[in-house]
Amino acid sequence: MTKEMICISCPIGCHIEVTRNQDEITVRGNKCSRGEIYGKEELLSPKRVVTATCPADSILMARIPVKTTRPIGKELINSLLEDLYKTRVQAPVQCGAVIMENYAGTGVDVVVTKSLSS
Amino acid sequence: MKEITKDVVVIGGGSAGMAAAGEVVGKGHSVVLLEREEILGGILNQCIHNGFGLHRFKEELTGPEYAERYARIIEESQVEYYTGTTVSEIDSREDGKTVFAFSSEHGMLRINCRAVVLAMGCRERNRGNIGTPGTRPAGVYTAGLAQRLVNMEGLMPGSKCVIVGSGDIGLIMARRMSWAGAEVKGVVEIQPYPAGLTRNIVQCLNDFDIPLHLSHVVSKIYGKDRVEGVDITPLKNGMEVTEETFHVECDTLLLSVGLVPENEIARNTGIKINPETNGPLVDSNLMTSVEGIFACGNVLHVHDLVDYVSEESQRCGEFVSTYLKAGDREQQYSMVSGSNLKYVIPNRFSSGRDNHFYMRSLIVRNHAELVFSLDGNEVKRKKIRHIQPSEMISFTLKKEELADFNLDEQSRLEVSLIG
Numbered sequence: 001m002t003k004e005m006i007c008i009s010c011p012i013g014c015h016i017e018v019t020r021n022q023d024e025i026t027v028r029g030n031k032c033s034r035g036e037i038y039g040k041e042e043l044l045s046p047k048r049v050v051t052a053t054c055p056a057d058s059i060l061m062a063r064i065p066v067k068t069t070r071p072i073g074k075e076l077i078n079s080l081l082e083d084l085y086k087t088r089v090q091a092p093v094q095c096g097a098v099i100m101e102n103y104a105g106t107g108v109d110v111v112v113t114k115s116l117s118s
Numbered sequence: 119m120k121e122i123t124k125d126v127v128v129i130g131g132g133s134a135g136m137a138a139a140g141e142v143v144g145k146g147h148s149v150v151l152l153e154r155e156e157i158l159g160g161i162l163n164q165c166i167h168n169g170f171g172l173h174r175f176k177e178e179l180t181g182p183e184y185a186e187r188y189a190r191i192i193e194e195s196q197v198e199y200y201t202g203t204t205v206s207e208i209d210s211r212e213d214g215k216t217v218f219a220f221s222s223e224h225g226m227l228r229i230n231c232r233a234v235v236l237a238m239g240c241r242e243r244n245r246g247n248i249g250t251p252g253t254r255p256a257g258v259y260t261a262g263l264a265q266r267l268v269n270m271e272g273l274m275p276g277s278k279c280v281i282v283g284s285g286d287i288g289l290i291m292a293r294r295m296s297w298a299g300a301e302v303k304g305v306v307e308i309q310p311y312p313a314g315l316t317r318n319i320v321q322c323l324n325d326f327d328i329p330l331h332l333s334h335v336v337s338k339i340y341g342k343d344r345v346e347g348v349d350i351t352p353l354k355n356g357m358e359v360t361e362e363t364f365h366v367e368c369d370t371l372l373l374s375v376g377l378v379p380e381n382e383i384a385r386n387t388g389i390k391i392n393p394e395t396n397g398p399l400v401d402s403n404l405m406t407s408v409e410g411i412f413a414c415g416n417v418l419h420v421h422d423l424v425d426y427v428s429e430e431s432q433r434c435g436e437f438v439s440t441y442l443k444a445g446d447r448e449q450q451y452s453m454v455s456g457s458n459l460k461y462v463i464p465n466r467f468s469s470g471r472d473n474h475f476y477m478r479s480l481i482v483r484n485h486a487e488l489v490f491s492l493d494g495n496e497v498k499r500k501k502i503r504h505i506q507p508s509e510m511i512s513f514t515l516k517k518e519e520l521a522d523f524n525l526d527e528q529s530r531l532e533v534s535l536i537g
Contacts, residue, residue: 010169048321
């Protein structure tokens with residue numbers, strides 16, 4: 001089975017071919033090693049980095065941007081977003097501060113992506 | 119009124135302005151940076167998605183993270199920066215320049231300097247620019263405005279939307295609106311190919327099963343007080359096939375129909391504008407037609423990656439420093455874009471050093487070649503695996519590659535794409 005995909009690891013967007021031969025998966029057309037990882041993962045269990053905003057307790061900003069530290073399974077995205085929209089972040093907070101640890105046992109954290117002074 | 123005297127004024131505290139100011143101050147010159155918003159970072163602050171910094175920092179950052187890295191450099195440097203400050207005018211004289219600006223904190227600011235860097239970025243084209251027929255209800259937003267509302271103000275522009283234009287901001291907003299609970303009914307693109315990066319088609323549309331209507335236009339907007347729906351019509355050979363028009367119910371229309379360099383100040387200063395980019399014409403040092411005024415970032419031409427903006431602006435900072443130090447200017451020659459290219463930046467080149475060019479293709483091709491020729495003689499040829507108008511081409515022509523050629527005042531370097 002061969003599937004044509006476009007790698008989304010970076011803006012180059014390599015057109016790759018992912019072939020599954022029983023237990024062996026080969027990726028062709030990728031310009032870097034991330035393309036190989038992407039192709040294999042996309043075939044077996046697609047993952048995405050999620051970026052969103054949480055309500056912020058600050059007079060400077062109504063929302064504070066956050067992201068997952070690594071891609072998480074697509075099936076978890078909706079419940080993660082729901083949880084994030086309910087999580088209030090208190091200022092002051094530093095860019096990189098963890099607001100959610102090991103989400104749903106995935107080993108992926110959610111961090112703040114902007115520093116906010118009090 | 120506050121009066122300041124510095125070597126350089128940088129107008130705009132986004133990615134371009136911060137990179138240029140950081141470079142100039144690092145070379146030992148005094149710099150003032152002026153930013154209209156209350157915080158540094160410009161448009162990056164509302165671009166909360168990831169994908170920034172892969173070239174510049176070798177890691178994938180979100181917009182605010184990318185901005186914060188540069189803002190920290192500026193805050194810790196000798197750059198004197200003013201936020202909440204809007205520039206109204208540049209007075210350019212032979213013996214120097216004066217930049218007029220105002221802010222609620224200082225009132226009028228009058229800054230005397232030797233060089234100015236324009237780094238004001240770009241603005242969005244809107245409904246008036248594309249002339250969509252129909253009523254004029256609430257609910258028609260530019261995609262960037264909607265992005266600001268959702269990501270910074272925490273406001274939802276609507277619940278059922280159609281997006282016009284497949285530029286990156288439109289695609290990113292399709293995903294953002296979906297993740298924020300809205301239904302995105304489709305993206306309508308007038309061209310037969312998408313205007314945004316391919317990765318964004320995959321992760322922002324395909325992931326959500328949002329249809330992309332290529333070679334289609336929104337032919338009518340319905341609704342009295344609020345948008346109630348739109349008509350979408352396919353195009354064949356540039357003509358609307360009206361009998362195949364279909365209707366989509368929606369309460370919001372987001373327009374992602376291109377960006378235009380923000381050049382009111384440049385025009386008023388008498389700077390010549392390049393009709394292909396709508397930004398200033400610049401020489402090989404990114405200096406505009408007015409001596410001592412430089413331009414970089416999206417005010418010069420619209421970039422698709424912020425990494426390129428930073429790179430170009432840092433280079434601009436170096437050129438500004440060289441300009442301030444050296445009395446006489448190096449010899450420059452004409453640089454033009456040939457077949458299949460919309461434009462090349464800069465519009466002049468120098469022979470004694472490497473020249474870096476940014477180009478935008480007019481065609482979509484796999485396996486094309488970029489060809490540089492000087493007065494009809496081929497200088498350099500490079501294979502490119504894939505080109506499309508939405509993906510800027512960046513290329514450095516090395517000093518050695520021009521070494522064997524004789525140059526005179528009439529010399530003209532032409533770059534073309536062969537598909």
